[in-house]
Amino acid sequence: MKWWHIARKDIRIRLRDRKGFLMMIVMPLVLTAILGAALSGVFNQEGNTMPEFEVAVYRGDDGALGKALVEDILQSDDLKKSITVKSVDSELAVQQSVQDGEAAVGLVIPTGFTDGVNRGDAVQVELIQDPGKQLVSLIMNSIVTSYTNRISAVGVASSALVDDLKQAAPVLAGQGVDIGKIAQEVLDDLKRAASSPGAGVVEKPVGEKEVTAQQYYSAAMAVMFLLFNATIGAKSILNERASETLSRMLTTPTNKLNILLGKFVGTLYFSLLQFAVLMLTTKYAFGVDWGDFGQAATVAFGYAIAVSGLSMALAAMLKSEQSADLVSGIGVQIFAALGGSMLPLSQFPELLQKVALITPNAWALTSLTGIMTGAEWQALYLPIGVLLAIGAVALSFGTWRLAAR
Amino acid sequence: MMLQVQELKKRFGEREVVRGISFAVEKGESFGLLGPNGAGKSTTISMICGLLTADSGDVKVAGLSVKQDPVGAKRKIGVVPQDIALYPTLSARENLLFWGRMYGLQGANVKKRADEVLEMVGLSDRAKDAIESFSGGMKRRINIGAALMHAPELLIMDEPTVGIDPQSRNHILETVKELNRSGMTVIYTSHYMEEVEYLCERLAIIDHGQLIAIGSKQELKNRLTNGAMIKLVLEAEVPTLGDQLRALQGVQQVAIEGDEISIFAQGARQLLGDVVTTATAAGAQIVSVDVLEPNLETVFLHLTGRTLRD
Numbered sequence: 001m002k003w004w005h006i007a008r009k010d011i012r013i014r015l016r017d018r019k020g021f022l023m024m025i026v027m028p029l030v031l032t033a034i035l036g037a038a039l040s041g042v043f044n045q046e047g048n049t050m051p052e053f054e055v056a057v058y059r060g061d062d063g064a065l066g067k068a069l070v071e072d073i074l075q076s077d078d079l080k081k082s083i084t085v086k087s088v089d090s091e092l093a094v095q096q097s098v099q100d101g102e103a104a105v106g107l108v109i110p111t112g113f114t115d116g117v118n119r120g121d122a123v124q125v126e127l128i129q130d131p132g133k134q135l136v137s138l139i140m141n142s143i144v145t146s147y148t149n150r151i152s153a154v155g156v157a158s159s160a161l162v163d164d165l166k167q168a169a170p171v172l173a174g175q176g177v178d179i180g181k182i183a184q185e186v187l188d189d190l191k192r193a194a195s196s197p198g199a200g201v202v203e204k205p206v207g208e209k210e211v212t213a214q215q216y217y218s219a220a221m222a223v224m225f226l227l228f229n230a231t232i233g234a235k236s237i238l239n240e241r242a243s244e245t246l247s248r249m250l251t252t253p254t255n256k257l258n259i260l261l262g263k264f265v266g267t268l269y270f271s272l273l274q275f276a277v278l279m280l281t282t283k284y285a286f287g288v289d290w291g292d293f294g295q296a297a298t299v300a301f302g303y304a305i306a307v308s309g310l311s312m313a314l315a316a317m318l319k320s321e322q323s324a325d326l327v328s329g330i331g332v333q334i335f336a337a338l339g340g341s342m343l344p345l346s347q348f349p350e351l352l353q354k355v356a357l358i359t360p361n362a363w364a365l366t367s368l369t370g371i372m373t374g375a376e377w378q379a380l381y382l383p384i385g386v387l388l389a390i391g392a393v394a395l396s397f398g399t400w401r402l403a404a405r
Numbered sequence: 406m407m408l409q410v411q412e413l414k415k416r417f418g419e420r421e422v423v424r425g426i427s428f429a430v431e432k433g434e435s436f437g438l439l440g441p442n443g444a445g446k447s448t449t450i451s452m453i454c455g456l457l458t459a460d461s462g463d464v465k466v467a468g469l470s471v472k473q474d475p476v477g478a479k480r481k482i483g484v485v486p487q488d489i490a491l492y493p494t495l496s497a498r499e500n501l502l503f504w505g506r507m508y509g510l511q512g513a514n515v516k517k518r519a520d521e522v523l524e525m526v527g528l529s530d531r532a533k534d535a536i537e538s539f540s541g542g543m544k545r546r547i548n549i550g551a552a553l554m555h556a557p558e559l560l561i562m563d564e565p566t567v568g569i570d571p572q573s574r575n576h577i578l579e580t581v582k583e584l585n586r587s588g589m590t591v592i593y594t595s596h597y598m599e600e601v602e603y604l605c606e607r608l609a610i611i612d613h614g615q616l617i618a619i620g621s622k623q624e625l626k627n628r629l630t631n632g633a634m635i636k637l638v639l640e641a642e643v644p645t646l647g648d649q650l651r652a653l654q655g656v657q658q659v660a661i662e663g664d665e666i667s668i669f670a671q672g673a674r675q676l677l678g679d680v681v682t683t684a685t686a687a688g689a690q691i692v693s694v695d696v697l698e699p700n701l702e703t704v705f706l707h708l709t710g711r712t713l714r715d
Contacts, residue, residue, distance in 0.1 A: 244489075250455070
């Protein structure tokens with residue numbers, strides 16, 4: 001049980017380190033609070049998918065497509081909770097509204113919009129933006145672009161259909177088929193599709209629920225700050241060597257494996273303790289729902305094993321505490337950014353999302369956010385397996401190298 | 406026999422640091438191990454403690470081979486390292502408890518022993534204070550205390566009084582003396598000859614990886630019975646003077662350290678005139694001349710050509 005005494009001593013030392021406490025407990029909580037509040041608009045949140053804002057609209061077009069954009073899209077059941085349409089009678093009035101701050105963004109549907117689209121012309125809907133309200137402009141731009149793209153696609157499809165029908169007309173007419181009626185029915189269906197507010201690609205979470213910014217950053221910060229244990233654990237071993245306590249331990253009847261196991265368990269224990277504190281504090285102070293406790297605890301255990309294993313591997317590779325500080329300062333930040341602790345992984349390009357899988361924190365974070373959405377156990381087997389494998393490989397390598405010294 | 410060191414050898418790369426050292430220490434003895442820096446003394450101690458593996462030879466502690474039964478041998482030894490190997494943010498008592506547990510003590514025993522050791526090193530009143538708040542001398546006392554937790558049969562102390570105040574130094578010396586009186590075997594290394602002279606009955610001197618002298622204090626002093634040492638302090642170095650002094654009849658050895666020249670000679674008092682004349686003729690400005698009777702310092706200088714603090 002000497003390994004346990006070594007681990008307990010390490011935990012005691014770390015709990016007395018005030019700077020370490022601020023860094024490992026207070027800092028992630030503060031960052032969770034700040035990032036969770038600041039980036040809440042970026043996330044799909046239950047009951048509030050978008051910020052509420054007013055849009056000034058000048059409809060210079062009396063046609064069906066201009067009307068559909070305002071009445072069927074902007075005032076659809078989903079969007080009318082967030083978007084209030086204020087109709088004005090000129091393009092100038094739209095600009096004035098945005099300039100005066102009465103509307104967050106303005107929309108000008110030009111005269112002849114419907115006819116232009118039907119002819120296949122490139123007719124632009126104009127967006128008047130307030131530079132200080134970029135998020136709202138981005139949302140409106142996305143809605144309008146999505147709509148115009150769809151009606152363009154329908155326009156192209158309609159032309160192709162009409163051409164095909166023209167060619168098939170002599171044959172079909174001989175068989176008693178009413179070509180005009182079929183064409184009209186298909187075109188009506190396409191128009192409905194074009195003006196459907198629900199059309200387009202919808203991002204869905206793994207489970208049934210969606211993750212809020214507060215939830216995401218609670219997990220992201222916990223994962224990021226747990227990662228520091230890899231360098232802190234390594235530093236603890238390097239410090240024991242530099243301060244001769246390791247040599248002293250080796251003069252006692254304690255073998256190397258006991259010492260290394262003690263150092264590993266010390267880091268593991270502290271990582272789990274840190275995760276528990278962060279989880280419980282965010283749960284009760286910020287009301288964060290972490291999902292199934294058993295699942296979250298299992299992922300945290302797998303991740304703590306990976307981090308503690310890495311601490312042993314780092315101690316075996318690094319020569320001094322200064323180099324451990326360097327890894328802590330640069331390496332952990334890079335891993336944290338790559339693993340999605342700064343920005344959600346879903347915002348990354350596809351290639352970076354794949355590269356992120358080399359980091360244990362990416363596996364832990366996707367698992368924890370998955371649990372928050374109500375993921376099944378089956379979805380967690382792979383990430384937990386990967387985390388345990390990282391821990392086992394790193395621990396074996398570190399123990400082998402350190403024991404040989 | 407408490408300790409038997411048999412033909413120990415250790416090489417680091419091309420450099421042979423320890424070249425076949427052998428000596429023995431009886432149970433209850435207080436034994437001094439001396440040598441200039443780089444002589445192989447620390448390597449020898451590391452091999453005795455089981456920190457380093459010898460290339461050849463063996464160490465037996467109370468009959469247990471460090472090679473064949475390292476755990477058994479280590480249980481008999483308490484090591485006080487030269488550096489303060491303690492955890493600064495833990496209290497004195499917590500440090501002692503931890504090191505006691507590393508030696509295999511458990512439960513109420515380790516707690517009782519920690520209190521006894523705190524009493525022994527005179528720091529019971531500071532038991533709950535963190536080591537980082539202690540003075541250098543107090544840290545040294547706990548550093549010793551940690552090695553005493555399991556009441557070892559053999560206590561190895563590697564320069565335990567480096568950089569401390571005279572009061573703490575005296576306390577440490579008295580503690581060691583008392584431990585030795587109570588039957589504990591002590592191996593002591595120090596750069597302070599007066600400490601070794603005060604504590605140890607027998608000494609071994611190591612230089613260039615070899616044991617060059619071993620015996621009781623008196624036996625070593627007797628090596629210079631027929632001689633003494635003339636110590637010349639000059640205003641400035643005179644490069645050729647060493648060779649000229651060596652050429653004088655009766656001079657056994659000349660050791661030069663900067664502007665200080667030590668001349669070992671039979672009939673040193675009779676030779677004094679010749680030494681002064683030779684030095685003056687060589688252009689030396691003499692600041693002082695002393696004739697010193699044999700002591701451990703002069704014996705060490707005679708044997709190694711260097712002072713202990715070199």
